[in-house]
Amino acid sequence: MSTLFLALAAGAVVGLALGALGGGGAVLAVPALIYVLGFTPAAATTASLVIVAATAATGLYAHTRDGNVRWGTGVLFASAGLVPAALGGAVAGRLPPALLTGAFGILAALAAARMLRTPPEVVQADRSVRRGRAAATGAALGAVTGVLGVGGGFLAVPALVTTLRLRMRTAVGTSLLVITVNALAALATRTGAADALDWSVIAPFTGAAILGAWDGRRLSGKVKADTLRRIFARVLLAVAGLMLIGSLV
Helix, strand or coil: CCHHHHHHHHHHHHHHHHHHHCCCHHHHHHHHHHHHCCCCHHHHHHHHHHHHHHHHHHHHHHHHHCCCCCHHHHHHHHHHCHHHHHHHHHHHCCCCHHHHHHHHHHHHHHHHHHHHHCCHHHHCCCCCCCHHHHHHHHHHHHHHHHHHCCCCHHHHHHHHHHHCCCCHHHHHHHHHHHHHHHHHHHHHCCHHHHHCCCHHHHHHHHHHHHHHHHHHHHHHCCCCHHHHHHHHHHHHHHHHHHHHHHHHC
């Protein structure tokens, strides 16, 4: 099977996840880049930032038109994570590959478990957001983004839903703002690493992901919020298992 076809197929899945679920793009992109397209863990985390930043920005535009973005909360959340994301990006290249993949898997599993434990009534209506809580959560997410090369959506969505009490669809749209800002901040610290990437793979991967994000956004308007939350959590659990196994072999 050709590398181009694999890149297009993986990109479409990543875009669909980002558009429909507001996250899961990098948590799917990193394993695909490593296990399907042959990238090293360090190169995969850098490439995923490029892919996710471009795709999330596209999805953000679509969700903004639908009124699903809480700009005040999103800007505060993302701004608090800028410095931690940059610092984390500078540290990431010095960490062992097995540690990166293992930490990735553990965080994905924890986020999925929290999403599955959240009772449906908690996510039915947006509530007022405490600025201090939003900033603290955003800073923690930024650090994770920088170290693991993720946009942060697979953690941002659970945080926005369970900690900041946003509706699932509002959390999806707002998380795309957070993902875009965090991914760009982390990528800025990896400019040297980006020069060595295989753009013949990354370009079609990104293009397919952007197209998939539009389909994902339409899907999110047709599926119940609680169903989206459970789908997201189960995808995270599956990927977490794959990454944890990969860190041990």
